[in-house]
Amino acid sequence: MMLGEVLAIGDELIHGALLDTNSKYLAGQLEALGVVVQRFTVVSDDPAQLRAAIADCCARADVVVATGGLGPTLDDRTRDVVAELCGGPLQFDAASWQQTQAWLVSRGRPVPDSNRRQAMLPPGASALPNPVGTAPGFAVTIGRARFFAMPGVPREMHVMLRDQVLPAIQAMPGLAPIAQAWLRVLGPSEAALGERIEDFMHAGREPAVGITASGGLLTIRIVARGATRAAAAAACEATAAELRPRLGSWLFAEGTCELPQLVLDRLRRAGRTLAVAESCTGGLIAARLTDIAGASEVLQGGVVAYANEVKQGLLEVPVELLAAHGAVSEAVAAAMAENLRRLAGSDLAVATTGIAGPGGGSADKPVGTVCFAIAGANGTRAWTVRIPDLGRGFIRDRAVFEVWRALLSEP
Amino acid sequence: MMLGEVLAIGDELIHGALLDTNSKYLAGQLEALGVVVQRFTVVSDDPAQLRAAIADCCARADVVVATGGLGPTLDDRTRDVVAELCGGPLQFDAASWQQTQAWLVSRGRPVPDSNRRQAMLPPGASALPNPVGTAPGFAVTIGRARFFAMPGVPREMHVMLRDQVLPAIQAMPGLAPIAQAWLRVLGPSEAALGERIEDFMHAGREPAVGITASGGLLTIRIVARGATRAAAAAACEATAAELRPRLGSWLFAEGTCELPQLVLDRLRRAGRTLAVAESCTGGLIAARLTDIAGASEVLQGGVVAYANEVKQGLLEVPVELLAAHGAVSEAVAAAMAENLRRLAGSDLAVATTGIAGPGGGSADKPVGTVCFAIAGANGTRAWTVRIPDLGRGFIRDRAVFEVWRALLSEP
Numbered sequence: 001m002m003l004g005e006v007l008a009i010g011d012e013l014i015h016g017a018l019l020d021t022n023s024k025y026l027a028g029q030l031e032a033l034g035v036v037v038q039r040f041t042v043v044s045d046d047p048a049q050l051r052a053a054i055a056d057c058c059a060r061a062d063v064v065v066a067t068g069g070l071g072p073t074l075d076d077r078t079r080d081v082v083a084e085l086c087g088g089p090l091q092f093d094a095a096s097w098q099q100t101q102a103w104l105v106s107r108g109r110p111v112p113d114s115n116r117r118q119a120m121l122p123p124g125a126s127a128l129p130n131p132v133g134t135a136p137g138f139a140v141t142i143g144r145a146r147f148f149a150m151p152g153v154p155r156e157m158h159v160m161l162r163d164q165v166l167p168a169i170q171a172m173p174g175l176a177p178i179a180q181a182w183l184r185v186l187g188p189s190e191a192a193l194g195e196r197i198e199d200f201m202h203a204g205r206e207p208a209v210g211i212t213a214s215g216g217l218l219t220i221r222i223v224a225r226g227a228t229r230a231a232a233a234a235a236c237e238a239t240a241a242e243l244r245p246r247l248g249s250w251l252f253a254e255g256t257c258e259l260p261q262l263v264l265d266r267l268r269r270a271g272r273t274l275a276v277a278e279s280c281t282g283g284l285i286a287a288r289l290t291d292i293a294g295a296s297e298v299l300q301g302g303v304v305a306y307a308n309e310v311k312q313g314l315l316e317v318p319v320e321l322l323a324a325h326g327a328v329s330e331a332v333a334a335a336m337a338e339n340l341r342r343l344a345g346s347d348l349a350v351a352t353t354g355i356a357g358p359g360g361g362s363a364d365k366p367v368g369t370v371c372f373a374i375a376g377a378n379g380t381r382a383w384t385v386r387i388p389d390l391g392r393g394f395i396r397d398r399a400v401f402e403v404w405r406a407l408l409s410e411p
Numbered sequence: 412m413m414l415g416e417v418l419a420i421g422d423e424l425i426h427g428a429l430l431d432t433n434s435k436y437l438a439g440q441l442e443a444l445g446v447v448v449q450r451f452t453v454v455s456d457d458p459a460q461l462r463a464a465i466a467d468c469c470a471r472a473d474v475v476v477a478t479g480g481l482g483p484t485l486d487d488r489t490r491d492v493v494a495e496l497c498g499g500p501l502q503f504d505a506a507s508w509q510q511t512q513a514w515l516v517s518r519g520r521p522v523p524d525s526n527r528r529q530a531m532l533p534p535g536a537s538a539l540p541n542p543v544g545t546a547p548g549f550a551v552t553i554g555r556a557r558f559f560a561m562p563g564v565p566r567e568m569h570v571m572l573r574d575q576v577l578p579a580i581q582a583m584p585g586l587a588p589i590a591q592a593w594l595r596v597l598g599p600s601e602a603a604l605g606e607r608i609e610d611f612m613h614a615g616r617e618p619a620v621g622i623t624a625s626g627g628l629l630t631i632r633i634v635a636r637g638a639t640r641a642a643a644a645a646a647c648e649a650t651a652a653e654l655r656p657r658l659g660s661w662l663f664a665e666g667t668c669e670l671p672q673l674v675l676d677r678l679r680r681a682g683r684t685l686a687v688a689e690s691c692t693g694g695l696i697a698a699r700l701t702d703i704a705g706a707s708e709v710l711q712g713g714v715v716a717y718a719n720e721v722k723q724g725l726l727e728v729p730v731e732l733l734a735a736h737g738a739v740s741e742a743v744a745a746a747m748a749e750n751l752r753r754l755a756g757s758d759l760a761v762a763t764t765g766i767a768g769p770g771g772g773s774a775d776k777p778v779g780t781v782c783f784a785i786a787g788a789n790g791t792r793a794w795t796v797r798i799p800d801l802g803r804g805f806i807r808d809r810a811v812f813e814v815w816r817a818l819l820s821e822p
Binding site for chain 2: 010011012013014015018019020021023024027028031037038039040041042043044045046047049053056071072073074075077107109110112113114115132134153154155180189190191192194195198201202203208209210211212213214219221223275276278281282283284285286287289290291293294295296299300301302303304305306307309310313314343344345357358359388390391392393394396
């Protein structure tokens, strides 16, 4: 078994200026290789803290993958601290400096002298070239661990990880392949789902089964280990097959990719285009779809109809309909979807209109009331969900999940 | 000086199903009180790993704030592990069970027996009531540290932190107030900005100055400590006053809140409404604005004009204009903004149209070319930015930052 840890370095991560998204990504990539990851650490650039954190991680794990603190400015100190831990001064790596200069010149940028700092490496370290930025990474042995330092900029890290760090880890002894399966559930509370599948959730069960709650979406994660990747995948699927009958209509999607990707894949395969009319979700559905390269093959566009003037003007919802039913109504959701489908010339259109709060609720339509509609060649379906008022973010996220469910269930 | 650490607990955080956003929030709240936070740890629910991580944190810090692992299901083990560390069995807390039952009943939900597990507390622990969920938290002393366990669900954690944990920490001795200032910069590379302000960035400087890069936006963070909150704020401002002349037109915003909030505040104060016509940003601008409660006072709505049919149909961009200039052009951006301003009846409208990649670029208009327009009562301004092709996410984020800058600079 190869134990791994992930270390994210930077004052900005600790002091609230930036959210660490690298650790989750790195852990996923390591686990796909079969590395067992149990802990992430996020640490500031403070030299004493950084030194202690690197030493701690390298004492516990066989492989430590670190990001951040390799920038050209003086507040980036990963190189210096690792050199101290390795017991010697930094050494200038001429090849790295060549690459950094060439990269800057190829982009028509000046070559600031401060970038020279980035070509200094700890003693005994091998440089990891950076084809998409100025900061080379490096690999070095610290204690029992192989320590990989990569830039904190996600795009630079992704390329270095894929092309250099993962192949190096794959060549190390001790990997045990794992497989994951995710079952996506909407409907029950986490406690109710937990009771339904409680006999699967005991510590030490192989494959392991866990539940994650996020914005009303429950994800059952199955993680299996095996002698081969195929054996791990088979063990995963065996547990999934036992779970499915317990879940019934709660289960609406499977697959270890994000739901917007599943939605785009399904519509693309069916050759269908989509448009979205968003009131309470305010652009979230469109933004999550257009995050994905190639979304334009499916998504024609959308309207964020926040004000009633926009519902009337751009989406041609009759003022009488708004007056008779209110903006938050199935009738208005259906009109939004139908009109947008016609105006955008798409095969399908979905609409959301609801009360995300904190204000705007009434006894009749409390905060969390959201009406949905989906319009297609076979007609329009409209429905209402009373989402628990667990905050504006929760209500918006839950409404987006409802749209993914509808699009994944559409015949 | 009071040392703090943040601990996020859960298999789902380690194994890729959920991004840890709690730690950043918690650190920010602790730092606002004057707690010095240097490290976060994220750990799985594995009992041995969890026990080691809690013991490590509690050996290093005066206060440890933990979230997660308090759910009703068997894979949540924080209570059990802390009880082991405290050297005794879990004890049933009747008052907590009453509250959990009352909360479920008040929402018209069944009372699953598994929720009873959540009312079990480690020996010596005080319960932290949860007014918005079923999992009570607890506070207990472990080693040198006061350890606070809270639920992982952000909404529940936020309320418990604000009402119970922060007041308890504020009553502890050893707090030193801090203040932060953020200067937002668009234009230079991180290295170029670092050289310009290098003499501010040495380790140990008080107040500390650091640079964060995210999607092309550079944030200069100033962190000051003082005997009082006012003294810390004054020290912060003194450093900011020295930095501003170095930054010139690079500097476009200040304030430790997120840019969409600054934009909404500015427009609300000016009594202006806004609409957004998004092509390459695909709903991101609208989604980030509507994340904020009260956005509807400013944002009328928007159009996500991904396909040319939507630019023509919904935004009434003439087909001849699209044919003559191409969809990615200042002329089309200007038409999108002007037409949407009229159609939505807003005071201002902004438009984006560009090539986010990975496909779609040409020699003339490479990936990263984005055209912007802003239309108002005094006319329309259109401009083009060649964003470095550092990936689709980078280009979209950088384009959104450009819009924030334009809206914050608009007279």
